[in-house]
Amino acid sequence: xxxxxxxxxxxxxxxxxxxxxxxxxxxxxxxxxxxxxxxxxxxxxxxxxxxxxxxxxxxxxxxxxxxxxxxxxxxxxxxxxxxxxxxxxxxxxxxxxxxxxxxxxxxxxxxxxxxxxxxxxxxxxxxxxxxxxxxxxxxxxxxxxxxxxxxxxxxxxxxxxxxxxxxxxxxxxxxxxxxxxxxxxxxxxxxxxxxxxxxxxxxxxxxxxxxxxxxxxxxxxxxxxxxxxxxxxxxxxxxxxxxxxxxxx
Amino acid sequence: xxxxxxxxxxxxxxxxxxxxxxxxxxxxxxxxxxxxxxxxxxxxxxxxxxxxxxxxxxxxxxxxxxxxxxxxxxxxxxxxxxxxxxxxxxxxxxxxxxxxxxxxxxxxxxxxxxxxxxxxxxxxxxxxxxxxxxxxxxxxxxxxxxxxxxxxxxxxxxxxxxxxxxxxxxxxxxxxxxxxxxxxxxxxxxxxxxxxxxxxxxxxxxxxxxxxxxxxxxxxxxxxxxxxxxxxxxxxxxxxxxxxxxxxxxxxxxxxxxxxxxxxxxxxxxxxxxxxxxxxxxxxxxxxxxxxxxxxxxxxxxxxxxxxxxxxxxxxxxxxxxxxxxxxxxxxxxxxxxxxxxxxxxxxxxxxxxxxxxxxxxxxxxxxxxxxxxxxxxxxxxxxxxxxxxxxxxxxxxxxxxxxxxxxxxxxxxxxxxxxxxxxxxxxxxxxxxxxxxxxxxxxxxxxxxxxxxxxxxxxxxxxxxxxxxxxxxxxxxxxxxxxxxxxxxxxxxxxxxxxxxxxxxxxxxxxxxxxxxxxxxxxxxxxxxxxxxxxxxxxxxxxxxxxxxxxxxxxxxxxxxxxxxxxxxxxxxxxxxxxxxxxxxxxxxxxxxxxxxxxxxxxxxxxxxxxxxxxxxxxxxxxxxxxxxxxxxxxxxxxxxxxxxxxxxxxxxxxxxx
Numbered sequence: 026x027x028x029x030x031x032x033x034x035x036x037x038x039x040x041x042x043x044x045x046x047x048x049x050x051x052x053x054x055x056x057x058x059x060x061x062x063x064x065x066x067x068x069x070x071x072x073x074x075x076x077x078x079x080x081x082x083x084x085x086x087x088x089x090x091x092x093x094x095x096x097x098x099x100x101x102x103x104x105x106x107x108x109x110x111x112x113x114x115x116x117x118x119x120x121x122x123x124x125x126x127x128x129x130x131x132x133x134x135x136x137x138x139x140x141x142x143x144x145x146x147x148x149x150x151x152x153x154x155x156x157x158x159x160x161x162x163x164x165x166x167x168x169x170x171x172x173x174x175x176x177x178x179x180x181x182x183x184x185x186x187x188x189x190x191x192x193x194x195x196x197x198x199x200x201x202x203x204x205x206x207x208x209x210x211x212x213x214x215x216x217x218x219x220x221x222x223x224x225x226x227x228x229x230x231x232x233x234x235x236x237x238x239x240x241x242x243x244x245x246x247x248x249x250x251x252x253x254x255x256x257x258x259x260x261x262x263x264x265x266x267x268x269x270x271x272x273x274x
Numbered sequence: 275x276x277x278x279x280x281x282x283x284x285x286x287x288x289x290x291x292x293x294x295x296x297x298x299x300x301x302x303x304x305x306x307x308x309x310x311x312x313x314x315x316x317x318x319x320x321x322x323x324x325x326x327x328x329x330x331x332x333x334x335x336x337x338x339x340x341x342x343x344x345x346x347x348x349x350x351x352x353x354x355x356x357x358x359x360x361x362x363x364x365x366x367x368x369x370x371x372x373x374x375x376x377x378x379x380x381x382x383x384x385x386x387x388x389x390x391x392x393x394x395x396x397x398x399x400x401x402x403x404x405x406x407x408x409x410x411x412x413x414x415x416x417x418x419x420x421x422x423x424x425x426x427x428x429x430x431x432x433x434x435x436x437x438x439x440x441x442x443x444x445x446x447x448x449x450x451x452x453x454x455x456x457x458x459x460x461x462x463x464x465x466x467x468x469x470x471x472x473x474x475x476x477x478x479x480x481x482x483x484x485x486x487x488x489x490x491x492x493x494x495x496x497x498x499x500x501x502x503x504x505x506x507x508x509x510x511x512x513x514x515x516x517x518x519x520x521x522x523x524x525x526x527x528x529x530x531x532x533x534x535x536x537x538x539x540x541x542x543x544x545x546x547x548x549x550x551x552x553x554x555x556x557x558x559x560x561x562x563x564x565x566x567x568x569x570x571x572x573x574x575x576x577x578x579x580x581x582x583x584x585x586x587x588x589x590x591x592x593x594x595x596x597x598x599x600x601x602x603x604x605x606x607x608x609x610x611x612x613x614x615x616x617x618x619x620x621x622x623x624x625x626x627x628x629x630x631x632x633x634x635x636x637x638x639x640x641x642x643x644x645x646x647x648x649x650x651x652x653x654x655x656x657x658x659x660x661x662x663x664x665x666x667x668x669x670x671x672x673x674x675x676x677x678x679x680x681x682x683x684x685x686x687x688x689x690x691x692x693x694x695x696x697x698x699x700x701x702x703x704x705x706x707x708x709x710x711x712x713x714x715x716x717x718x719x720x721x722x723x724x725x726x727x728x729x730x731x732x733x734x735x736x737x738x739x740x741x742x743x744x745x746x747x748x749x750x751x752x753x754x755x756x757x758x759x760x761x762x763x764x765x766x767x768x769x770x771x772x773x774x775x776x777x778x779x780x781x782x783x784x785x786x787x788x789x790x791x792x793x794x795x796x797x798x799x800x801x802x803x804x805x806x807x808x809x810x811x812x813x814x815x816x817x818x819x820x821x822x823x824x825x826x827x828x829x830x831x832x833x834x835x836x837x838x839x840x841x842x843x844x845x846x847x848x849x850x851x852x853x854x855x856x857x858x859x860x861x862x863x864x865x866x867x868x869x870x871x872x873x874x875x876x877x878x879x880x881x882x883x884x885x886x887x888x889x890x891x892x893x894x895x896x897x898x899x900x901x902x903x904x905x906x907x908x909x910x911x912x913x914x915x916x917x918x919x920x921x922x923x924x925x926x927x928x929x930x931x932x933x
Binding site: 075078079080081082100101103104106108110112113114115116117118119123127128130131132133175 | 279282283286289290293294484485486488489491492493494495496663667
């Protein structure tokens, strides 16, 4: 279970102003659930996900994964986190297999476990065709499959997916979405961030909406829409876009 | 730290590097192929060209009217010279023109000295080679004439040769090693930088650019393990590159030596071979230097966002690295005193000593320890960089210097990066303006450069970038007590700096009075003592404090701790005095004044202290009483200085807070 309590991150911008990228974020996700973290560009989603993946430290607040303080025990907790963003690259001169094996070793897995798990993932993600090909020679969809494999090779209990389907064609996207569903069935906590509302509707059990760093909605999709008096997610985002536009003008 | 994790990362980075065949070949093997290619080809081509030039027939001319002279006949007899007569000198038509001077024939016949002029062009190859031939012929003629004259007079030739000197080189092998020692360490250092920068760019900036850094940061790798894995990769590649280069250069030079048959001749590297006994020590030193260079390269590359940007950062590092190489090859620079402890310079000098067999254990240890200390500092900085979210994710906190003034908001101070940029610009301006003005008037150059660059430009920048002057310059009321303490503290700080410089003299660093006595003499002659006091004491006290402890420090404080600011201020203040010999003293003074502002939070205190400090310097150097005042009473001063400097603890901020 992931529990986030008053998580806050402050950056200093070019004009020496303090920018509160994430303001007192409170979330709770049970195992086997997918939470969709939604928001406009610059809403603070990536910063929140980076904090939850322990890549950056929060300015204040805490996050617990299975009751372990994630930032106080970051090295230990990282063995239970799989983090994937749309902009994540691969080591182009390693083969897909070498990449996955390397991350498995980094996570302290034994030789036999690695072999079994890699074989399992190759079948699951349909990677047999390109598993021994260098990453630089893979298509975008194949690369993303390798990325997913290296993200989950160590069986993390928390999966953080930041725009994982961005730039993929329809077939590749479908295969990734099916895989996320499979992960959900394996009882993992999944934090899913996307701009595609159809994916949210298909995958997420609940959503959290961030606007200018602030959590403005959290709960079941219908409840959030009802509380904001919107009929669908598109309308909800248009409303936020208008508010930001008004604030800027 | 888990070394297994470090090794995993190290292995992965090396594997990636080795698989990048293009970079691998360019970095490691192209130089290896180029050395023999360049050196052997150029040597052989040069030799061929020289032979060709020597065998060429050159057209020369002798002034008309001397066709029947012995000189003309001798020149015409040389198979490489075609001699004609010419009325007046025209070096566009001939390579050399020989003009016997007045009474040439008469003087020769009457056993007097006959004079002649030989004209040639130094910038013309043919003319130079022809001149060499003409000089040889004239030399032979001269010898014949002397023998002829002596014979006529019935004298023996030995009469004019009272001494016959046989010169024999007893250390031809060492000579070639000495020459190699001037070239090899420099080339190796540069190749080390090139090798390290290639891989550092790839594994630091490249990792950011490709988006793989984030995956590493959320893996179970600690910052220390991450830095160590990458660092060891850079060390390995850099060291391999340097050692391959060393090997190739040594083999090429040895090959040239064997080609010359060991007879010396024009080949300076004849008889050259690397002393095998020194090789283990050379390799140990190279490994240690590789650690330092790798740290510096990785540090620079880690600050960049892209490989291209990292490449740009490497340019100044490579240029700066060439300075110690140049310095160490200057005549008279040896591995002694302070040079033992300056990284890279000490390596080059030790390398030279090792090649000629004149090194000792103490020198070796000094090089190892000093380079090791610098390496530890660099690695500490590297770990700090890898702990900084701003650097890793390129968050804001970069320079705020923009010329779109409308977009700026009023702020308390500049950013740290702004301070560093402003300092660099001021330094350049100071160097060029001050240097140009010094040729006109020394006093004027101090006054104009200080007031216009340090003072007015600082105020102009604060106004333009909407920085609050009062907070940025720490213009707070210090209180009477702080002023009184500063007044008392300044002389003790002066003596403390003097003692420090005297202490450094034991290490061969003579910075105490370098150039100041001469400067004072010039200024007092032109401006009188009071005028000089104002120029040397008051002007820098106000202007330098406004810039260093005001504008720059308030910016630095935004990103750095007080301790780091002390170091940075010491470095900046030392560098700004443009003298290697005054660096230590001015750096200590910069640190002391920074400490004073941290304790008082008032620029007025540092201005007062700076003025008194400079005033005392003025008195000491104007009357050149350093020996009488300080050296004769050194123990008394030392005993008084320590408790005197403790006065600094009495300083406390009055009530305002520093920006």
